[in-house]
Amino acid sequence: MHLPIGRIVFLHKIKLAGFKSFVDPTTIVLPGNLVGVVGPNGCGKSNVADAVRWVMGETSAKHLRGDSMADVVFNGSTARKPVGRASVEILINNIEENSSDKRIGGQYAAYDEISIKRKVSRDGQSVYSLNGRRCRRRDVTDVFLGTGLGPRSYAIIEQGMVSRLVEAKPDELREFLEEAAGVSKYKERRRETENRMEHTQENLNRLQDLRDELERHLKHLDRQASMAEKYTVLKQEERLRRVQLSGLHWRAFSNDLSERENKITTQEAAMTERLAEQRRLESSLDAQRAKHGTAMNEFNDIYREVLDAGAEIARGEETLRNLRERATRTQKALAKEQDALQEAQDHLAAEQENIQVLEKALADKEPALSGLEREVTEAAEEHARAEASMQEWSLVWEAIGLRVAEAMRGVQAQEGRIEHLKERLANASERYIRLQKEQDKLDPRGLQQKIAELAEQLREQDAIRVRAESEHAGHQANLQDIRQRIRGISGTINTARERFQEARGKLSSLQALQQEALGKGEGAVTDWLRKNDLTERPRLAEKLEVASGWERAVENVLGAALRAVCVDELAAPSSTLADLREGAVTLFQANADTESAAISPHPAGSEAARLVEKISAPWPVDTLFAGIRAATDLKQALALRATLGWGESLVTPSGEWLGPDWLRVHRGADSTAGVLPREREIKRLSGIIDTLRAEIDREETAMETAHGAREAAEKSQSVSQSRIAEARRIHATLESRLGEQQMRFDEATRRSQTIAHELAELREQRLQARSSLEEMQAGLDEQKADRDRLIGERDTEAAKRKEYQTHLTDSRARWQDARDKSHRLAVEVASVRARYDSLILSGSRNRDQVARLEIRYQELQQTLREMDQPLQKQETDLAEHRAQRKELETILQEARDQVEELDLAIRESDQKRHAISEKIESDRATLEQMRIGRQEVHVRREAIEEQVTASGHVVAEVLEHLPPDANEADWTTRIDTLEKKISRLGTVNLAAVEERARQAERKDYLDTQHQDLVDALETLQEAMGDIDKETRNRFADTYEKVNLKLGELFPRLFGGGHAHLELTGTDPLDAGVTVMARPPGKRNSTIALLSGGEKALTAVALVFALFELNPAPFCLLDEVDAPLDDANVYRFRDLVKDMSDRVQFIVITHNKNTMEIANQLIGVTMSEPGVSRLVSVDVEDAVAMAGA
Incomplete structure (x- = not known):
């Protein structure tokens, strides 16, 4: 069986452990676009489909064929104990075939492979992970958004879905279409909207109560004066606690920084040990290879x-x-010739006697044969007539027989149509009674009278409200402009601060790396520089500006000189060099008066520019x-090498x-690699930080000015707002x-009207x-009479x-x-x-043969006597050669064993290296990441x-005054408690006038x-109307698409015919759906009137039509073809094969x-009771397994 070449499958691995009957860790590899899972009944094949549904986020145990989520965990068998946890992992190829694009984009576009895993324990708690990181169920479902995949999508089609479609009533079949169209979520939104309207009305009532309470509260402001002192005390305590919490954060970061330092030291030591081990292994490997070469040469010599x-x-x-074969052939030929000679002589005598006997037999049998041939002809004619x-x-x-079968099928079909029609008639009568009762309860006239009364009251109140609001509009517009300006300034400040913090964090990390690269860390050299007041002097790398692209060249030339300390003159520091006991230091005299060496810009014969010009x-x-x-590149440098002068x-x-005669290349990441580009980035970030700091100061000044304007506008607004509050409340209630x-x-x-x-x-x-029922009953009676x-x-x-x-039978026996x-007599005569x-013929030949055999017998006797001596000599020489080869083979085996031992040792050493x-x-x-992490903690x-x-x-004083057992959690809880206490106080008036203004503002806010x-x-x-409109549009669109696709798929599966959907009502919001099908050669009928196989095939066509609405990258079919006969299976499998492209x-x-x-x-077996395992199978084995 051959797999498609070059196809990149979407789902390529399923890993199960402890899931249902797959108790042992099992990996199912899916290398192709069309994979079959086979096995006997009850072996756990469908558990594969359950596993895929479960790992994609299924939360209903019913859809996993269980009572609770813990049922997916292996529950034990006669030979095994239950396990405590189940896990399923699927691996998805995220590479689009024949493209560099990714199948799943967004935050997952960076991954070529996506791993989704779900684990559950017996308590029913699930844990999800994405690419090894723990995540939420929502994160898993987000991965499949827009792909057509999900725990309830049509990408997983089990046999139960086909059965539900076959047995579904029109209302139930509508639910399938709604699910495919996504209408169910709109229905849920409509219910949510109704709930929100009810809650909104409740909130209005509660808000009105609150406003009334606030009115009373404004009359008793003096009672709240005593609360101002308590508010001030709580606020001061809150600020202190926040400072202390920051101190605790600082201490936690300090501890974290110490731990990171220790880890970095440990990591550096481990890396040094591994480097030493690598050098030892390389030396050992070279020695082993030398021994192997010597042993191999010796082996080859012996082998030759x-x-x-x-x-x-x-x-x-x-x-x-x-020689032996020739002697044997001669002896056999001699014996054979002797036997042949005697036999020929005997045979010649016997032939004369047989000729006389046969002449008499022919005279007796030939007349009897003619009579029997006449009898055969007569019997054959009689048998032909009987046949x-x-x-x-x-x-x-x-x-x-065909007419009887057709009549019986017609009777059965007519009876089914009569039963269906009776059921429809009963349903219609029942619905007619319900609608009449509902119509009696409606009272449109009474509602219309109430509407007229309320409209009149609203017009009167509206005039009052408009006058009050026109006065308030000016103040509100002004305040809105000011608030909008404050929000804009605040957004600008926040953006600038975020950019400032980001730039400062990057700058700190780069500065830390640069200091380490330039040797500014602690050590003997740093101590010496500090004693000579050279610590703050710049390094050479910090002052160089290199043309873009030439940084690596300059770093390679200068090397450690990039760390050189720039001094005004060399004499003074040189006098204290004796104090430097260890380490290396480079000093560079950097001043404008330094005379540069006289270097010709272009020496004779040289076409290359000087590096210093860059x-x-x-x-x-x-x-x-x-x-x-x-030189611009290595090719040009090699060409110009001949033009170089001395030095x-x-x-x-x-x-x-x-x-002229040397070449040096250094590709390793030494301590000075990247120093110059990093210095350029440091300078760029420093400029950005200065610009952002100025921008923040400027915007904060503008913010203070805006806040002052807002306070003035709010005071003006509060005065006008109190005048319209009552008018608004009454107007809103009436409206x-x-x-x-x-x-x-x-x-x-x-x-x-609808009713x-x-x-x-x-x-x-x-x-x-x-x-129709009367006509059908009459037709049924006629069909039954015709059938009888x-x-x-x-x-x-x-x-x-x-x-x-x-x-x-009799005529056939006589003829035979x-x-x-x-026939028997004819055979005897012919014989x-x-x-x-x-x-007669052989008698003549036998006489000639006897003469030839006598001559040949004498020649063979002479040849056999001449062959004895060469045969004995050849046997002696062959024995000597065999003894010599046996000794050489012993030596060769010893050499081969030695070579194999050396081969094994070399492979092991190379693997270790x-x-x-x-x-x-x-x-x-890891070490580089740890250093960056350390710097980030330091910056924070x-x-x-x-x-x-x-x-x-x-910070030090704050930490000294903290109790020893202080921790961040307790302090956060205390701050939350203080905030709640302050919140319970509400708005506290520190002065009567200010408090009155604040309370008026609060009332404005509530209004x-x-x-x-x-x-x-x-x-x-309005949203409810939009939801109803969207529901109608979505359902109608999906209905038309599914109808169109069903019309295409049904003829492919049936080899002809037609099928379509029909609505049972006029309103698309609640009309049921039926499937009308007309298989080839039959009348149009509903799915309920079809045979079992036709029902299943029609349901399969509908399922695939639903699936085609949003085709997923993969589709899992669980025994969908079970109820189909061979002819229908062939069409079903052809459709699946076409779609697999x-x-x-x-x-x-x-x-x-x-x-x-x-x-x-992929074969699934249950050789151990209750435990599923995978086996490799071919088609013949699969057929045998399926029939078991």
């Missing part, structure tokens, strides 16, 4: 000698074998790059440095009541159904069968007997005649320290909320015809 000896033996054996009679009866019998610095640096030229060299942008009554009236009117229309339709349907008549004719013809069969007798002729090299690279990357600790200092405290809630009610009512299929099946199209078969 063995081959030479073997060739000599083969030649000797071939010669000896030829023709039997054939005529068979045609009559078959025609009557560099700019505050002072001359020609001496550092004397004689060094710049000159060339360097390329990628770092290759070469002279809400009017809207409610209008909505009830509209709903009652629409529902009354009247449906009642008329139901009356018409009932009349049509009764008429045909059954009688069939019984009459059945009685004639024995008579025809007996006549045919005569033919056998004639006698042939023997007679043969004896490769493994430790990978560990070293991993350690180096400094930021906290700055915050504490800005609040007027010192605004009240209006917002009223507006929200209107919005929710664009969709990956995993097919769980028992059918051997479906197995034949699979690119790979």
